[in-house]
Amino acid sequence: MIATKKENFLLKLRGSGTIIRYILGILAGGYLLWRLYRVFIVQSAFGLETWTRLLIAGLVIGSVYALIAIGYTLVYGVLFMINFAHGEVMMLGSFAGFFVLEATRAMEVNGPGGVATSFSNAYPGLAILLAFVAGMSFSALVGFYLEKIAYRPLRKAPRLIPLISAIGASFALQNAALLLFSPQTRTYQNPDILTRGQGWRLMINDSAVILPYTGVFTMVLSIILMVGLILLVKRTRLGKSMRAVAMDKDTAALMGIDVNKTISNTFIISGILAGSAGVMWGLHNGLLHYFVGFLPGIKAFTAAVLGGIGNIPGAMLGGMVLGLLEALGPAALDISFQLKDVIAFVIMIVILIFKPSGLLGEVLSEEKV
Amino acid sequence: MLNVSNLHVHYGAIHALKGVSFNLEEGEIVALIGSNGAGKSTLLKTISGLLEATEGEVSYQDEIISGQPAQDIVSKGVIHIPEGRKIFPKMTVVENLEMGAFLLRDRRLVAERMEAMFERFPVLRDRKKQLGGTLSGGEQQMLTMARGLMTNPKLMLLDEPSMGLAPVLVEKVFDIIEEINEQGTSILLVEQNAQMALSIADRAYVLETGRITLSGDALDLMENPLVIEAYLGG
Structure with a gap:
């Protein structure tokens, strides 16, 4: 009764x-x-020219969010935890790329015609490549040790514990960067061919809309990376072992898969994507300081939730959708542009209330919860 | 071939195995029977490296394998087919079989073995492109066995292959187990269905609350009054 x-x-x-x-x-x-x-x-x-400008900005920022969001989703897939230090992994990659670009900028070489010029302008492709290699490998290294030090000892602990450890790791990495690199804000030294603000000029309604080189570069490169990731997950041994571990760790081990190594590899891949996002962010936005990973990190987490956490195409879609809503939203609703962050977080709350599984996510099975 | 001596396993405060010793010779089918919670699955998981023993050791072909990680034990040819048909639900049948052959790097060999599996389990060929999670219980059991056979194991640890299957399918599964054994794979079979298990096994052990209480030839055990009363429904 x-x-x-x-x-x-x-x-x-x-x-x-x-x-x-x-x-x-x-x-x-x-x-x-x-x-x-x-x-x-x-x-x-607003006229079409304004909307085009906002659309371009949204696509660029969206592709950066998508790359970072994939990292959240991959780690969630294998460990069922949110790696809150992922934004910091991106920030550290951005620093690594910055130092490479600064060094190549400072290096004097004999350019064409015997004129002394900087290495980064004489060989801009090589300088950018080196910056990406540095950013990706440093972030991969940070991700690898982050898992080893902060998460692996807690593998068998209740699920809240590694989450708290992740928040702690986030603060630790931020403050380490603060100590190492000082609180000053730095400016990314792009090679001249990728100067910020320059780009192709489109004439729309008689006013010039700039399609920035850095923006196009960011979009193209992130699409290449995402396609590469999908192929890796679907086709390779490494990708298959990641999928198997995500579905069932014990059974994966019984197939002969080294579960610990697979989890490490997942963090390395997430780190590579975050590091490249960090360098792109630096090249496109220009500003760099120890706190630069926080907002993109949280936004990308929102994007991963929006797309359905644990789902790779979902993270990509979520990142693009979030970037576009953030860029177009303030104008479409006629609210202050500074409220774009509010839009992102309102979206997160709305998704969590109405569709916690996200746009492409599935209902989590009992076992995973 | 497999030698387990004085094995103790704890789950936190629970003492699940309390000094289990038994052996299995090459070519045999050995059955482990016992009721729910007797520690049968724990024993298999400890042999395959998913759980760690607190005391005692497991040796396989004169090498101590207890304490080694699961993936190393698999590579020696010991395949554990877990209880409850642990297929990968979101992979296709073909992908599941490929996972079973994860340790084989020779693609041609994998294709060959897969073809052999389709011969043996024709129902899997029809379901090739289907996701594992959409198969019926019997088909999933066939898939887990086929997946385990992809590496051509020397020793197969089978956990409750009859669980939740219709009687016709149970017979079929046991026929297949005998066939696998005839082709040279030794089998350690854990079963609640004691009748079926004893009918195909050479020898058997009875496990009760973490201890082995009876052992002997399967045929003798089938006539043992204690076994008849407790496991064969009197």
Whole structure:
């Protein structure tokens, strides 16, 4: 009798929760529609050229988010934990790339015609390649040791514990960077052919829209990396062992797969992607300091949740969608541009309330939860 | 071939195996029977390296394998087919078989073995491109066995192959086990279905709450009144 009363009460509570959710959903949806109506129909405030600019910015930032988000999703796949230090892995990669570019910028060589010039301008392709190699390998190294030191000893602990360790590792890495590199903000030294702000000029409605070289470079390179990752996961031995470990660690071990090595490899691959994202971010945005990994890290986590955590195409889609919403959202809703971060986090809350499994995610099985 | 001596295993505070000793000779089918919670699966997991023994040792072909990681034990030709049909649900049948051959680097050999598996388990050929999770229980059992056979193991540890299968399928699974044995693979069979297990085994051990309480030829055990009462339904 008591049990049924309690059950009834719980059912009612759950019912009212659904109603509240619907009401909230209708209110929020109505507000959004009203804002969109005002901006697009009543005011038609912005022309096509503005929208194109925002679209370009959104695609560029979205591809960076996508690369970082893949790291969250891969690690979640094998360990069922959120690697909150992943943004810091990206920041450290960005520093490694920065130092390479600075060194190549400072190095004097004889350019064509015997004119003294800097190495990074004489051989810009090589300088950029070196920066990426440095950024990717340093981030890979950081990811590898991060797992070994902060997560592996806690493998059998309850799931909250490695999460706390991840937050601790995030602070530790941030402060290590603060100590090593000082709090000053640095400017990325791009080779002249990739100067920030320069690009192809598109004429739309008689005004120039710049399609920046760094932006196109970022998008193209991240697409190449993502295709490479998908091939790696689908086709190679390494990728297959990662998928097997993600599905069932014990059974994977019974197939002869070294589970620890596979988990290390997952962190290395996540690190490579985060490091390349860090160098791209530096080349495109230009600013670098010890805190630069925090926001992209949290945003990419949001993107991974948006796409469905644990799902690789989901992370890519989530990153692009988040980048676009962030770039187009403030203008479309006629709110201050500074509110773009709010948009990202509101999206995260909405996803967690209405569709926790994300856009492409599946319902987690009991075993995984 | 396999020698287990005085094996103790703890799950936290629970003392799951309390000094288990037994052996298995090359070519044999040895059955381990016992009720739920007797420690049968624990024993297999300890042999295959998924669990660590607190005391005692396991040796295989005169080499101590207890304490070695699971993937090293697999590479010696000891295949553990876990309970509950642990296929990879989101991989296709072909991919599952490829996982079974993870240690084989020779692609042609893998293709050859896979073809042999399709001959032996024709139902898998029909389901080739299907995801493992969408197969029926019997098909999944066939798939786990085929996956285990991909490396041509010398010793197979089989955990409850009959669990949750219809009687017709149980017979079929046991026929296949006998066939595998005839082709030279030794088999350690853990079963709750004592009747079936004893009917194909050469020797058997009875495991009760972490200890071996009876052992002997399978045929003798089938007539042992204690076994009849406890496991063969009196």
